[in-house]
Amino acid sequence: MSRFIGEESTSAGSKCVLTDSPTWIIDPIDGTCNFVHRFPPVAVSIGFAVNRELEFGVIYHCTNEKLYTARKGQxxxxxxxxxxxxxxxxxxxSLILTEIGPKRDPATLKLFLGNMERLLSCEAHGVRVIGSATLALCLIASGAADAYYQFGLHCWDLAAATVIIREAGGFVIDTSGGPLDLMSCRVVAAGTMQxxxxxxxxxxxxxxxxxDD
Incomplete structure (x- = not known):
C-alpha cells in the first residue's frame, strides 16, 4: 500500500515519516510567494521512494511549460x-543558488547573510534567490547554475529534485558534508562532489x- 507525504497534509496534522513503504512525496505548489505575486518560478514536484530510496522525480515548471523528469539509473x-x-x-x-527560508528573526538573518558573504568572499561569481527550491535545483541539473544550498527546505521540496540532479550527474549531500538526510531540512547540491x-x-x-520530529 502506497503512502503519501505532502506539504498540505503535513500542515493539516499528518505525521511526516518516511518508511520502507512505497511513498509519494509531493509539493503541489512550490514557490507559493511567487505564485501570490505572479512571479514566474512556480512548480509542482512529485517524488517517489521505495525502501527509503528515491526512485523517480517529476517537476513541472507551471509558467514555463518545462517538465523535468528522472528515474534512477535512466x-x-x-x-x-x-x-x-x-x-x-x-x-x-561558480554561480550558486539558495533560498532565504521562512525564519526572519535577526539571529537567523545574520547567519543567512554571513553564509552568503563567505561564499562571495571566495569569489563566487554570484549568488541568486529565485523563490522556488525545486526549480533552483532543476537549474543545477540543467547546468544553468553550479550549486545550491539551503537551510529550511522540506522533504517535498527535495525528493524529486534529488533524483533529477543525481541522474544529471550531480551530487546532493548534507550541509555537514555527509550523505543526504531527506528529513534534515538542509542540503547542498552541485555538479561535482568537490x-x-x-x-x-x-x-x-x-x-x-x-x-520527522
Missing amino acids: GAFCNEERLHVTKETGIKN LAQSIAQKLQTIDYGRD
Missing part, C-alpha cells in the same frame, strides 16, 4: 532533452529541526 530530462550538470569544482567563478564539499565547509548551520 538519466534526467527536460521536455525529453537530456540534462547534464556543470563540472565546476571550486567556489571561485564543489558541494567546498560549499558545505563554508556554511554555518541554521537550525530548522527535522521534518
Whole structure:
C-alpha cells in the first residue's frame, strides 16, 4: 500500500515519516510567494521512494511549460532533452543558488547573510534567490547554475529534485558534508562532489529541526 507525504497534509496534522513503504512525496505548489505575486518560478514536484530510496522525480515548471523528469539509473530530462550538470569544482567563478527560508528573526538573518558573504568572499561569481527550491535545483541539473544550498527546505521540496540532479550527474549531500538526510531540512547540491564539499565547509548551520520530529 502506497503512502503519501505532502506539504498540505503535513500542515493539516499528518505525521511526516518516511518508511520502507512505497511513498509519494509531493509539493503541489512550490514557490507559493511567487505564485501570490505572479512571479514566474512556480512548480509542482512529485517524488517517489521505495525502501527509503528515491526512485523517480517529476517537476513541472507551471509558467514555463518545462517538465523535468528522472528515474534512477535512466538519466534526467527536460521536455525529453537530456540534462547534464556543470563540472565546476571550486567556489571561485561558480554561480550558486539558495533560498532565504521562512525564519526572519535577526539571529537567523545574520547567519543567512554571513553564509552568503563567505561564499562571495571566495569569489563566487554570484549568488541568486529565485523563490522556488525545486526549480533552483532543476537549474543545477540543467547546468544553468553550479550549486545550491539551503537551510529550511522540506522533504517535498527535495525528493524529486534529488533524483533529477543525481541522474544529471550531480551530487546532493548534507550541509555537514555527509550523505543526504531527506528529513534534515538542509542540503547542498552541485555538479561535482568537490564543489558541494567546498560549499558545505563554508556554511554555518541554521537550525530548522527535522521534518520527522
